[in-house]
Amino acid sequence: MYVLGIETSCDETGASVVEDGRRILSNVVSSSLNFHKKYGGVVPEIASRMQLETITAVTEGALKEARVFLKDIDLISVTSKPGLPGSLLVGISFAKAISLAQDIPLLGVDHTHSHIYANFLNHKNIRLPFVALIVSGGHTSLFYVQDFNRIQPLGQTQDDACGEAFDKVAKILRLGYPGGPLIEKLARRGNNKRIKFRCSGTVKPLNFSFSGIKTAVLYYTQLHSKVHSVKQSAEKADYRLSTIDYRLKSDIAASFQETVIDTLIKKSLLACKLKKTNRLLIGGGVAANNRLREKFFLETKNSSLKCYFPVKDLCLDNAAMVAGLGYRLFKRGISSNLNLT
Ligand code: KG4
Ligand code: ZN
Numbered sequence: 001m002y003v004l005g006i007e008t009s010c011d012e013t014g015a016s017v018v019e020d021g022r023r024i025l026s027n028v029v030s031s032s033l034n035f036h037k038k039y040g041g042v043v044p045e046i047a048s049r050m051q052l053e054t055i056t057a058v059t060e061g062a063l064k065e066a067r068v069f070l071k072d073i074d075l076i077s078v079t080s081k082p083g084l085p086g087s088l089l090v091g092i093s094f095a096k097a098i099s100l101a102q103d104i105p106l107l108g109v110d111h112t113h114s115h116i117y118a119n120f121l122n123h124k125n126i127r128l129p130f131v132a133l134i135v136s137g138g139h140t141s142l143f144y145v146q147d148f149n150r151i152q153p154l155g156q157t158q159d160d161a162c163g164e165a166f167d168k169v170a171k172i173l174r175l176g177y178p179g180g181p182l183i184e185k186l187a188r189r190g191n192n193k194r195i196k197f198r199c200s201g202t203v204k205p206l207n208f209s210f211s212g213i214k215t216a217v218l219y220y221t222q223l224h225s226k227v228h229s230v231k232q233s234a235e236k237a238d239y240r241l242s243t244i245d246y247r248l249k250s251d252i253a254a255s256f257q258e259t260v261i262d263t264l265i266k267k268s269l270l271a272c273k274l275k276k277t278n279r280l281l282i283g284g285g286v287a288a289n290n291r292l293r294e295k296f297f298l299e300t301k302n303s304s305l306k307c308y309f310p311v312k313d314l315c316l317d318n319a320a321m322v323a324g325l326g327y328r329l330f331k332r333g334i335s336s337n338l339n340l341t
Contacts, residue, residue, distance in 0.1 A: 005323025009083025077326020
């Protein structure tokens with residue numbers, strides 16, 4: 001069975017053809033990232049306008065690379081929530097139009113659930129049930145998954161998402177956007193024990209909070225920055241520039257990253273214990289972080305708990321995971337119609 005997946009929940013435009021929920025025949029992703037960089041974050045209006053411009057070419061590219069025609073497609077699976085409304089609207093409208101014109105069944109799927117499914121694209125024998133941790137730019141959630149139509153939320157962030165905290169800390173350290181990979185790179189040179197940051201506690205133990213640690217990084221950075229007065233020409237006023245020593249900057253990045261990862265591990269292990277499962281699946285953009293992957297494996301090495309990660313490309317937003325999840329749900333008798341919003 002060939003499923004065409006379409007993903008437009010944030011700044012990416014993705015289309016992919018996946019056979020029988022497993023074999024990726026194509027996975028095309030076009031990103032509008034470069035247009036957002038100078039604003040330090042995704043500008044929704046730019047994202048949806050770019051998606052409108054690229055979605056046809058991206059989908060044609062995915063079909064061509066998979067060597068299939070639209071008439072061969074058995075299902076269109078599209079991200080229908082959660083995400084930027086304008087961006088989702090582009091993908092959903094496009095999917096509906098093809099479904100109507102070609103008489104192909106349609107299914108709207110949940111973006112966070114598709115991040116969980118990404119694991120099934122490179123691991124063959126994952127047994128149900130399991131606990132899943134999704135860490136991305138928009139979400140930080142723990143789920144108990146009995147099957148993909150029986151997903152129980154266990155906890156979520158009360159404020160910033162984990163990836164969002166990486167992005168904001170990168171902005172504080174003036175590293176650029178998106179911040180996750182830049183923090184990771186800088187942290188490799190830093191001492192992760194130098195500064196004692198901590199994530200705020202939450203009333204429910206499986207919830208998360210990252211806005212406090214972000215503010216702590218901000219205050220620490222301000223306190224340890226050197227302020228210089230920069231002399232300009234006679235016409236222009238002087239301005240003050242604050243700089244921070246490279247060594248300290250690396251230590252801040254490393255200490256921040258380590259604290260966040262330790263919190264994610266602690267809560268995920270607690271969720272596994274409470275749900276009495278020894279399988280933990282991790283997904284979402286932050287799951288591409290090498291230190292996070294390494295620490296999850298290290299912490300569970302001597303236990304019966306097994307951790308699963310998607311390959312790095314499939315941690316980030318893509319349409320293959322959307323196609324895969326669509327296949328799985330469709331097989332369970334689930335589908336949508338043109339009323340999908
Ligand atoms: O899953 P994703 O592509 O989009 C959403 O659904 O949000 O995740 C994007 C997020 C961004 O916040 C980005 O900074 C973060 O994932 N990210 C990382 C890394 N690569 C991407 N965070 C930490 N380390 C990384 N290597
Ligand atoms: Zn995502």
